Amino acid sequence: MRRFPYGTAMVTGASSGIGEAFARLLAQEGVGLVLVARRGDLLKQLASELESAHGVDIEVLQLDLTDESQVIVAEKRLADPDRPVELLVNNAGSSGSGYFAELPPERELHTVVLNAVVPLRLARACLPGLIARGAGGIVNVSSLVAVLPKPRSATYAASKAFLSSLSETLAMEVARHGVHVTTVHTGLTRSGFHAAAGVPTDALPRMKWLTADQVARAGLDAVAAGRPSTVPGLAYRIRLPLMRSMPRSVVRAITRRVHEARQA
Structure with a gap:
């Protein structure tokens, strides 16, 4: 019996890391895929491997989602009534490393577009179809640092x-239509993200790292079950409600202490 009730899923940032893990797990369950990322060579390799291993239909869209004309391509694909996408995984993201006043403004705007604007646009493109069909879901890969x-x-x-x-x-707005929206609050994950962002990992705690597979499994299980959020990893599941309940002055003090220790 299939665990995930989707015919086709779109995964952004699918060429490596967490996005690749989502793609692999969905393909194993017989879900067709629309894979989106900038690195077309890696997407094609992954598509060929998954098609051969699992016999699923896979479409490759080599797109830079920070480019207006290219994000429109993804929006049109999601809104195509003749080729419905039942699950959207908003995974593509970026970050810089450095003090805000010292970083190139173009890079920071790039981060806002990819992490916030693009998921908004893609969700808006696919939700009308999901609502009309009365089923489907969206997974938004966020982070514990959101709080x-x-x-x-x-x-x-x-x-x-x-x-x-x-x-x-969105999870509250569309649940009555049979559509599920799930936020995945990730902690430290071995995915290549930190290296791409130029974030050093030597000072980060080794015992708290998640695998990309853990994150993807948690996200898919949660959206299939209709849960509005999930936190992969027991340590992080304990930590998130604590961080949310603390006075902001305490949160700032702890954050400052940790940051100063890592910079020492």
Whole structure:
């Protein structure tokens, strides 16, 4: 029996890391895929492997989702009534590393677009079809830092806070139509993301790292069950409600202490 009731899923940022893990798990369950990422060579390799291993139909869209004309291509694909997409996984994201006043503004705007604006646009493109069909879902890959101030990653944290808030509200709006929207609050994950963002990992705690597969499994299980959010990893599931319940002055003090220790 199939675990996930979807005929076709679109996964953004599918060429590596968490996005690739989502693609692999869905293909194993017989779900057709629309894979979206900038690196077409990696997408084609993944598509060929998954088609051979699982016999699923896979469409490759090599797109830079920070480019207006290219994000429109993804929107049109999601809104195509003749080729319905039952699950959207908004996974593509980016971050910089450094103090906000010292970073190139173009890079920070790039982060806002990819982490916040693009998921909003893609959700808006696919939701009317999902609602009309009375089924389907959206997974938005956010982060635990959405509830924290984050020195040296200010824009990343702010963009994830936007995504988490949007996702939670959408879950409330569309549940009555049989559509599920799930936010995945990730912790430290081995996915290549930190290296791409230029974030050093030497000072980060080794015991708290998740695998990309853990994150993807948690997200897919949650959206299939209709849960509006999930936190992969027991340590993080305990930590998130604590961070939300603390006075902001305490959160800032703890964050400052951790940040200073890592910079020492």
